Amino acid sequence: MKIDGRRQGILDLLMEAGTATVDELSARFDVSRMTIHRDLDQLEQEGLLRKIRGGASMQASGQFESDFRxxxxxxxxxxxxxxxxxxxxxxxxxxxxxxxxxxxxxxxxxxxxxxxxxxxxxxxxxxxxxxxxxxxxxxxxxxxxxxxxxxxxxxxxxxxxxxxxxxxxxxxxxxxxxxxxxxxxxxxxxxxxxxxxxxxxxxxxxxxxxxxxxxxxxxxxxxxxxxxxxxxxxxxxxxxxxxxxxxxxxxxxxx
The missing domain is CATH 3.40.50.1360 (Rossmann fold)
Structure with missing residues (x-):
């Protein structure tokens, strides 16, 4: 899967589940944990999710508001x-x-x-x-x-x-x-x-x-x-x- 497709897939998964671990995402997209970390870093930089200990979340925090969808x-x-x-x-x-x-x-x-x-x-x-x-x-x-x-x-x-x-x-x-x-x-x-x-x-x-x-x-x-x-x-x-x-x-x- 190409990078953009995988990152959109990560967002789609989080839209449904709210949160996911790096291990879950690594297994789901069949890539290394390091690759998932790079994906999450980029998506967080774009304001589309927030990284949490061991994974990522779409849920709101004090500095992050969830996606409209x-x-x-x-x-x-x-x-x-x-x-x-x-x-x-x-x-x-x-x-x-x-x-x-x-x-x-x-x-x-x-x-x-x-x-x-x-x-x-x-x-x-x-x-x-x-x-x-x-x-x-x-x-x-x-x-x-x-x-x-x-x-x-x-x-x-x-x-x-x-x-x-x-x-x-x-x-x-x-x-x-x-x-x-x-x-x-x-x-x-x-x-x-x-x-x-x-x-x-x-x-x-x-x-x-x-x-x-x-x-x-x-x-x-x-x-x-x-x-x-x-x-x-x-x-x-x-x-x-x-x-x-x-x-x-x-x-x-x-x-």
């Missing part, structure tokens, strides 16, 4: 409940911003009943689903496509956002610590901040696993949001921190 597989029912609840807070005729996250992107399934709408987004999955949809005015943010986040970032996207105003921004993030939101990637943080600045109302959509997790870069205080939606009770210590920060958390329960 991997995150789409996680907490699916909970994210769907959160998206439905967020959609119920949107009205026909409004302009909404949807960020690059799989959680906020789930709102798309509920937009047909709210038309007419204007949707501003950098999320390629949202763009692909809404392109050509009657009653939806779609404004896409230009910029450089990032495969890992399946969206567009950089100066062009930022400049476009600075020229726009919206009724509602729907954003997610990878970490809630105390009364603040964090993310691992500073370019992602910058664009999310501009989305929040461009919107009259701001909603944070996060599944409950994000509470108490670490991430490197501060995004904003939770008090900046008009609503913080999650799909289950966060851990007791995280809930206590939210109460101490006087954050009103909306828990979208199962039917």
């Amino acid at each position: 991997y995150r789409q597989r996680l907490a699916g029912p909970e994210k769907q409940r959160i998206a439905a609840a967020a959609a119920s807070m949107i009205g026909p005729g409004q302009t909404i911003i949807i960020d690059d996250s799989s959680t906020a992107g789930g709102v798309v399934k509920h937009l047909a009943e709210l038309r007419p709408l204007t949707v501003i987004t950098n999320n390629l999955a949202v763009i692909q689903e809404l392109a050509g949809t009657a009653g939806i005015t779609l404004i896409t943010l230009g910029g450089q496509y990032t495969k890992k986040f399946h969206g567009f970032f950089g100066l062009l996207a930022e400049d476009t956002l600075r020229s726009l105003r919206a009724d509602v921004a729907l954003v997610s993030t990878s970490s809630i610590h105390g009364g603040s939101a964090f993310h691992q990637d500073q370019e992602v943080v910058q664009l999310k901040r501009l989305m929040l600045k461009a919107a009259a109302r701001k909603m944070l959509l996060v599944d409950h696993s994000k509470f108490g997790r670490p991430a490197l870069h501060f995004l904003t205080e939770l008090g900046a949001f008009d609503a913080v939606l999650t799909g289950a009770e966060p851990p007791a210590d995280a809930k206590a921190e939210l109460e101490a920060a006087d954050i009103d958390l909306t828990i979208v329960e199962k039917d």
Whole structure:
């Protein structure tokens, strides 16, 4: 197997399993452990995985956010409940911003009943689903496509956002610590901040696993949001921190 094919195979395997050892990968692709280490070093340098002791992982850490495709597989029912609840807070005729996250992107399934709408987004999955949809005015943010986040970032996207105003921004993030939101990637943080600045109302959509997790870069205080939606009770210590920060958390329960 050629190098590019093997490295894509490693990524595909990690998409399914989350983690794998060097020995497992060596046996799977019939190459030496040293070759696998070189593959993992290159893929880590590209930001596509993180090396751990004895292997590699697609799971998030304080400095590494998972690939969009991997995150789409996680907490699916909970994210769907959160998206439905967020959609119920949107009205026909409004302009909404949807960020690059799989959680906020789930709102798309509920937009047909709210038309007419204007949707501003950098999320390629949202763009692909809404392109050509009657009653939806779609404004896409230009910029450089990032495969890992399946969206567009950089100066062009930022400049476009600075020229726009919206009724509602729907954003997610990878970490809630105390009364603040964090993310691992500073370019992602910058664009999310501009989305929040461009919107009259701001909603944070996060599944409950994000509470108490670490991430490197501060995004904003939770008090900046008009609503913080999650799909289950966060851990007791995280809930206590939210109460101490006087954050009103909306828990979208199962039917």
